[in-house]
Amino acid sequence: DLQSNTDSPTFAIESYACQRRTPLKHHNASLTEALELLAQNAEFTDNEGRSVAFRRAAAVLKTLPRAVRRLDDLKGLPCLGEHSLRVIKEILEDGVSSEVESTRQSEQYKAMKVLTGIFGVGTKTAERWFREGIRSLADLKTRGGRLNREQQAGLDYYDDLNRPVSKAEAHAIGQIVGEAVRAVLPGAEITLTGGFRRGKEVGHDVDFLITHPEEGKEEGLMPKIVSWLETKGLLLYQKTTRNSYLESKDGPVRPSHNMDRFERCFSIFKLKRTPEVCGTSNQSAGQNDVTEGSDVRQQEVQSEPSDWRAVRVDLVVSPYSQFAFALLGWTGSKLFERELRRWAGQEKSMSLSSHVLYDRAQNRYLRASSEEEIFALLGLEYIPPSQRNA
Numbered sequence: 059d060l061q062s063n064t065d066s067p068t069f070a071i072e073s074y075a076c077q078r079r080t081p082l083k084h085h086n087a088s089l090t091e092a093l094e095l096l097a098q099n100a101e102f103t104d105n106e107g108r109s110v111a112f113r114r115a116a117a118v119l120k121t122l123p124r125a126v127r128r129l130d131d132l133k134g135l136p137c138l139g140e141h142s143l144r145v146i147k148e149i150l151e152d153g154v155s156s157e158v159e160s161t162r163q164s165e166q167y168k169a170m171k172v173l174t175g176i177f178g179v180g181t182k183t184a185e186r187w188f189r190e191g192i193r194s195l196a197d198l199k200t201r202g203g204r205l206n207r208e209q210q211a212g213l214d215y216y217d218d219l220n221r222p223v224s225k226a227e228a229h230a231i232g233q234i235v236g237e238a239v240r241a242v243l244p245g246a247e248i249t250l251t252g253g254f255r256r257g258k259e260v261g262h263d264v265d266f267l268i269t270h271p272e273e274g275k276e277e278g279l280m281p282k283i284v285s286w287l288e289t290k291g292l293l294l295y296q297k298t299t300r301n302s303y304l305e306s307k308d309g310p311v312r313p314s315h316n317m318d319r320f321e322r323c324f325s326i327f328k329l330k331r332t333p334e335v336c337g338t339s340n341q342s343a344g345q346n347d348v349t350e351g352s353d354v355r356q357q358e359v360q361s362e363p364s365d366w367r368a369v370r371v372d373l374v375v376s377p378y379s380q381f382a383f384a385l386l387g388w389t390g391s392k393l394f395e396r397e398l399r400r401w402a403g404q405e406k407s408m409s410l411s412s413h414v415l416y417d418r419a420q421n422r423y424l425r426a427s428s429e430e431e432i433f434a435l436l437g438l439e440y441i442p443p444s445q446r447n448a
């Protein structure tokens with residue numbers, strides 16, 4: 059027990075997040091929220107190293123079986139750097155951290171939060187806009203200028219896409235995708251991945267992985283799914299990217315970065331609001347910004363109240379032989395994935411991607427047909443999805 063004032067904690071906390079169980083609900087939310095805000099701000103200012111350090115520190119606090127009360131409770135824990143400890147100390151003593159609060163109020167943080175909240179706008183673009191003086195959606199619209207199709211959709215559906223997607227909505231989308239998939243390829247299998255597979259109650263999007271037990275049957279599947287959905291008027295936006303993994307001339311390429319090469323569709327669904335789906339949280343009137351302006355199409359898209367909402371949906375098609383890797387890679391959390399790859403590289407001389415595991419020492423690919431097998435190949439204890447919430 060931590061109360062007993064011993065020097066070392068009674069349980070050891072492993073240093074890689076993929077070695078630990080991290081539940082969704084934990085005891086240190088105010089500390090992790092603060093550290094993750096600083097992590098996000100570090101991303102906004104292009105300081106990836108610092109961002110990851112804050113996220114690792116937050117992830118350690120999420121694994122603790124009770125609330126941290128004093129700095130002593132943190133003795134012997136990994137991943138808590140000097141900066142994170144300083145922030146934690148301030149919060150334990152004063153209730154808030156001055157650095158966190160001033161960041162939260164800073165012009166840059168607030169503007170970057172709004173701008174990166176637009177689907178299709180990453181840190182780079184948002185940073186450039188910020189330097190040009192753009193602080194809000196209104197600024198962006200008066201500036202005129204070119205937006206790509208994705209960013210325009212992001213702006214058109216800004217309010218909806220920034221409203222959390224509920225589990226009920228995720229399941230409703232799952233029904234639709236299931237129907238589409240069965241219609242165009244009987245026997246195909248669809249799996250809900252991402253945060254919802256880890257047990258989250260809400261998400262920013264809904265992620266699905268699609269495969270077929272007969273290898274090869276899944277080829278060319280995505281365009282068929284998309285056109286089925288489009289015919290039914292269920293898509294507000296979609297961009298499908300081809301599977302470049304199969305196409306590369308030299309066969310499977312050694313995974314060198316974490317972008318995978320599956321056939322993938324970034325989409326925005328038009329989800330009908332039904333009592334089962336939207337429950338009580340059907341409050342979108344009263345939000346402004348996006349509907350104003352002279353663009354007639356925009357007026358139509360977000361005139362409220364409407365009987366539908368926009369939802370971001372990611373569809374990924376995987377060959378059956380890579381399914382376990384794809385499932386592991388798309389279940390998250392992002393930090394958990396990052397830590398798995400770091401573990402593989404640094405501790406095992408292996409490269410892990412969402413396609414395959416490559417053993418650099420033996421110079422060969424390691425096959426697996428389940429997540430359990432992949433953890434075993436990596437020399438890790440199996441961590442179920444609900445405990446990957448690092």
Ligand code: DGT
Pocket residue numbers: 251252253254258260261262263264265316317318387388389390391392393395412
């Ligand atoms: P949220 O924000 O509620 O949707 O939370 P998550 O955990 O579902 O986050 P999301 O949807 O951004 O990503 C789900 C997982 O999918 C994440 O752990 C990493 C993975 N992922 C996302 N984008 C890519 C990608 O381009 N390539 C690969 N390999 N994985 C990706």
Ligand code: MG
Pocket residue numbers: 252253254261262263264265
């Ligand atoms: Mg997601």
